[in-house]
Amino acid sequence: MGRSGIVRFLHTAAGILSYPQDPRSFAQLFGALSSAHYTRGRITRIHRETPDTVTAFFTAGDGWIPHRAGQWARIGVEVDGKRIWRPYSLSAPEQGDPSITVRAQGTVSEHFVHRAAPGDVLYLERPEGQFILPEMPTALLFMVAGSGITPVMSMLRTLMPRRPDHDVVLVYVSRNRQSCIFHDEILELADQFPGLRPVFWFTEERGRLDASDAATVSALCPDHPQRSTYACGPDSFVTAVENLGDGSGTAPVVERFNVTRAPTDGQRGEIRLERSDLTVEVGESETILEAAEHAEHPLPHGCRMGICHSCLIPLTDGAVTNIRTGELHREPGPVQTCVTRPAPYAVFDA
Amino acid sequence: MTLTPATAPVTGAAPPAPRQPRDPLQLTDRELDELAAELDTVREEIFSQRGQSDARYIRRVVALQRSLEMTGRACMLFSRHKPLWWTGVGCLSVGKILENMEIGHNVLHGQWDWMNDKEIHSTTWEWDFVAPSAGWQRTHNETHHTWTNVLGKDRDVGYNVLRMDPEQPWKPVNLLNPVINLFLAPAFEWGIAVYDVELDQFFAGNKSGRATFEDFKRVMKKLGRQSAKDFVVSPLLASLTGSGKASIKGFLAANVIRNVWAHAVIFCGHFPDGAETFTEDEVENESRGHWYRRQAMGSANIDGSRLMHFMSGNLSFQIEHHLFPDMPSNRLAGIAPRVKEICQKYGIRYTSGPLPRQVFQAWRKVFRLALP
Numbered sequence: 001m002g003r004s005g006i007v008r009f010l011h012t013a014a015g016i017l018s019y020p021q022d023p024r025s026f027a028q029l030f031g032a033l034s035s036a037h038y039t040r041g042r043i044t045r046i047h048r049e050t051p052d053t054v055t056a057f058f059t060a061g062d063g064w065i066p067h068r069a070g071q072w073a074r075i076g077v078e079v080d081g082k083r084i085w086r087p088y089s090l091s092a093p094e095q096g097d098p099s100i101t102v103r104a105q106g107t108v109s110e111h112f113v114h115r116a117a118p119g120d121v122l123y124l125e126r127p128e129g130q131f132i133l134p135e136m137p138t139a140l141l142f143m144v145a146g147s148g149i150t151p152v153m154s155m156l157r158t159l160m161p162r163r164p165d166h167d168v169v170l171v172y173v174s175r176n177r178q179s180c181i182f183h184d185e186i187l188e189l190a191d192q193f194p195g196l197r198p199v200f201w202f203t204e205e206r207g208r209l210d211a212s213d214a215a216t217v218s219a220l221c222p223d224h225p226q227r228s229t230y231a232c233g234p235d236s237f238v239t240a241v242e243n244l245g246d247g248s249g250t251a252p253v254v255e256r257f258n259v260t261r262a263p264t265d266g267q268r269g270e271i272r273l274e275r276s277d278l279t280v281e282v283g284e285s286e287t288i289l290e291a292a293e294h295a296e297h298p299l300p301h302g303c304r305m306g307i308c309h310s311c312l313i314p315l316t317d318g319a320v321t322n323i324r325t326g327e328l329h330r331e332p333g334p335v336q337t338c339v340t341r342p343a344p345y346a347v348f349d350a
Numbered sequence: 351m352t353l354t355p356a357t358a359p360v361t362g363a364a365p366p367a368p369r370q371p372r373d374p375l376q377l378t379d380r381e382l383d384e385l386a387a388e389l390d391t392v393r394e395e396i397f398s399q400r401g402q403s404d405a406r407y408i409r410r411v412v413a414l415q416r417s418l419e420m421t422g423r424a425c426m427l428f429s430r431h432k433p434l435w436w437t438g439v440g441c442l443s444v445g446k447i448l449e450n451m452e453i454g455h456n457v458l459h460g461q462w463d464w465m466n467d468k469e470i471h472s473t474t475w476e477w478d479f480v481a482p483s484a485g486w487q488r489t490h491n492e493t494h495h496t497w498t499n500v501l502g503k504d505r506d507v508g509y510n511v512l513r514m515d516p517e518q519p520w521k522p523v524n525l526l527n528p529v530i531n532l533f534l535a536p537a538f539e540w541g542i543a544v545y546d547v548e549l550d551q552f553f554a555g556n557k558s559g560r561a562t563f564e565d566f567k568r569v570m571k572k573l574g575r576q577s578a579k580d581f582v583v584s585p586l587l588a589s590l591t592g593s594g595k596a597s598i599k600g601f602l603a604a605n606v607i608r609n610v611w612a613h614a615v616i617f618c619g620h621f622p623d624g625a626e627t628f629t630e631d632e633v634e635n636e637s638r639g640h641w642y643r644r645q646a647m648g649s650a651n652i653d654g655s656r657l658m659h660f661m662s663g664n665l666s667f668q669i670e671h672h673l674f675p676d677m678p679s680n681r682l683a684g685i686a687p688r689v690k691e692i693c694q695k696y697g698i699r700y701t702s703g704p705l706p707r708q709v710f711q712a713w714r715k716v717f718r719l720a721l722p
Contacts, residue, residue: 083467
């Protein structure tokens with residue numbers, strides 16, 4: 001019996017006494033990072049990168065797997081009593097203590113920048129994402145804007161120590177030097193590893209960078225068509241990089257930040273029931289529950305007036321509005337279908 | 351009519367009471383809509399305020415409960431020593447009461463669902479009670495809370511075994527009312543587990559044999575694990591210190607104390623004098639205002655100390671809980687004065703009394719209705 005076998009045996013044995021709670025719920029009282037429902041982590045250190053950006057280092061409990069450079073993870077924090085989740089790129093190198101680098105934009109990011117402190121508990125999902133380097137990369141061009149540097153920083157910190165001569169050009173657009181995350185560290189890396197050539201572009205001094213214009217990019221990196229290109233940043237910037245070139249080279253590997261569908265409480269809406277592979281239109285005066293029933297697809301329900309919580313099904317994407325309170329709900333998790341409408345599109349794991 | 355301003359302090363000056371006592375059953379549809387609007391305002395105000403302090407409250411209660419339970423179980427391992435036996439029984443009794451009432455009952459109502467935390471959510475919680483959560487949520491949240499005190503619909507009126515309303519037809523078996531209730535009190539959790547299988551619904555043809563059998567199996571499975579924990583495995587461990595027998599007695603005592611207390615509190619919810627019942631005709635085409643009126647008229651509060659409210663899972667604010675079943679329990683005390691004011695304004699009786707009196711009235715009903 002290996003270590004995991006012993007752990008499983010102890011878990012089962014303790015479970016007889018802790019039933020119906022999971023024994024890990026009791027272990028939490030002693031500060032353990034274990035949970036029956038989540039992988040938890042704890043912030044170990046907060047490092048301020050720029051006036052509005054911090055890096056939060058954390059340790060992760062059972063269930064976490066080490067990330068590959070460039071990947072992101074959904075991370076949950078508690079803001080005003082409510083668990084909220086957001087995806088963040090991991091900025092630490094592979095094999096290092098995981099960290100995320102966050103600029104204060106939006107509820108969760110502002111929480112990290114202004115209120116998070118060492119000791120805070122984080123809720124973690126496993127790292128994922130295909131914005132990663134191949135085993136044996138060729139010459140590279142990174143095109144990043146703003147906080148798009150975060151996954152690329154993980155790649156540079158991982159790649160350069162392993163292959164100090166690897167030919168890498170980093171074109172990094174930011175407003176000015178003060179808001180340029182990792183500015184000094186990138187210069188230090190370039191000093192240490194001769195293969196890395198960073199090009200900073202400060203829009204306050206030079207205006208917007210048109211990343212779709214071959215002449216502009218050639219001036220910064222003449223051999224860009226011969227390089228594997230990785231682009232990360234706001235949607236418009238990444239799209240510009242995709243439009244660069246004549247289509248003869250390989251398409252860039254991209255990661256988009258800030259792609260959000262603004263929720264609205266439209267007249268009509270639509271729901272998607274993933275497990276049943278069904279899309280249902282929701283009329284103007286219908287609740288999600290009623291619309292599903294009209295489509296002859298009954299969902300679980302009880303009181304039909306929003307009090308009994310028997311109709312909860314998990315929202316996975318989109319948003320719903322509560323018709324009793326007008327409250328907009330866009331966090332993944334169970335919602336009451338008998339008093340909600342899609343706003344205007346909602347996807348359920350049902 | 352003036353709506354209570356959203357920022358009114360809960361202890362603020364009451365509006366002048368109406369001179370003529372009103373008959374709540376004579377309220378017009380418009381007045382009922384106004385009643386609903388006033389109560390909705392209270393609800394929305396509290397719901398929009400839920401935040402960090404509420405989350406901290408329930409987490410602290412959960413931590414206290416788990417600490418008590420662990421301490422109690424540890425004491426039971428050495429329970430042949432009298433002081434440890436008493437400490438253990440105390441910790442386990444309080445722990446089980448908190449787990450079932452302030453935590454379990456309220457979590458299973460979805461009062462903490464807004465935190466979006468699976469560790470304290472109505473869809474994942476399983477409580478330390480032999481009745482499985484899912485079945486109890488159906489009979490309690492759906493049936494009892496929707497059809498509160500409607501004869502023939504709300505099975506909680508007497509739990510199928512007692513005659514608790516004069517409108518229920520008398521049968522000779524009702525002579526046993528007091529005896530049945532006397533046995534029900536110490537065995538309350540087992541009574542509720544059996545009740546949730548809804549055998550009556552099966553015999554009435556409203557529930558399929560298969561569904562009934564599935565529910566029965568689930569209850570038996572949980573009953574097995576609950577009993578194994580308290581009456582087999584824990585005593586076996588305790589027997590290593592020669593405390594086996596003492597620990598069986600200890601676990602039995604803690605379970606019975608919890609049962610008797612839960613039974614007492616729950617019987618104060620709808621059975622004391624002043625809590626009304628309704629017929630199915632009366633609730634046809636109910637508006638939200640009708641529904642609020644029925645909930646308020648059919649429920650009764652218990653007056654007492656903060657400790658009493660805490661130990662009853664705030665079910666002592668039964669009226670507030672029935673008006674707003676998914677409002678976090680720590681908020682009920684705060685809205686009670688406003689709810690009372692609104693009830694009085696519309697002539698709805700706000701039934702409330704100290705614990706001994708409410709328990710006495712519930713028992714008096716049990717005795718009185720044993721006879722035709």
